Amino acid sequence: MTTTTNTSKVVLVTGASSGIGEATAVRLAAEGHDVVLAARRTDRLDAVADRIRAGGGRATTLSLDVSDADAVRAAVDTVVQERGRIDVIVNNAGVMPLSRLDALLVDEWDRMIDVNVRGLLHGIAAVLPHFRRQGGGHVVTVASVGAHEVVPTSAVYSATKFAAWAITEGLRLESDPGIRATTITPGVVESELAEHISDPDAQTTTKIYRRNAIPADAIARAISFALGQPADVDVNEIIMRPAAQR
């Protein structure tokens, strides 16, 4: 019995300059998909795309700040102009400057909301008109186990991931069957995510929490699995943690 489809898809991956996004772009390109890598650090994107092309894969890059709705719309329109369609958006770009609420790092709360929530909504707004015209498409949201649990220092981050979960589930419920919506919900994964925590207490606790991290390609494999299902199958959510994570 065939359980996956091998059709080559046009896939836009946000936050592809490191971590999960980079691993996803590399894996999907190796599987024959036409991958567009987007993020702000274009030098990093170009290096990843060069590596993909050197291995025989298809990859281009776009400079993109997902907190800018017009820029996200323009990026998606560019993909469609150049390739004739967009099949998948992996809304992966995210930030996690953890801190207790009483540290009052309001700018960091705003940044998490701008990237993790508004960035996701901007991605959905940009692709939906094309998906409707095409009669199909797939939105993949990289949420977090923070979408299902709150720990001290994660209140705002978890709130953004609860929101990402809710938005993606709402999209699934509202969409025609041709449009699929998948939430990918990782536990601790090797990446640069924790490097931007400025609060000293959160830095210390996060270092302990993150010591059992699994490679980013584990998450890329889950995304590949969701993409590879036949068109009448929508993988709603995959929750995966390191086996050692409690």
Ligand code: NDP
């Ligand atoms: P990284 O920090 O390695 O990657 C984050 C990516 O997001 C980078 O490519 C960064 O690119 C991009 N990004 C950040 N801000 C913006 C922006 N404004 N516009 C466009 N891109 C942006 O971390 P991860 O790979 O771990 O994070 C990817 C996703 O996985 C996030 O949504 C995160 O919340 C989620 N996640 C990660 C877990 C983990 O343990 N690693 C666990 C659960 C979920 P650039 O700076 O170049 O713009």
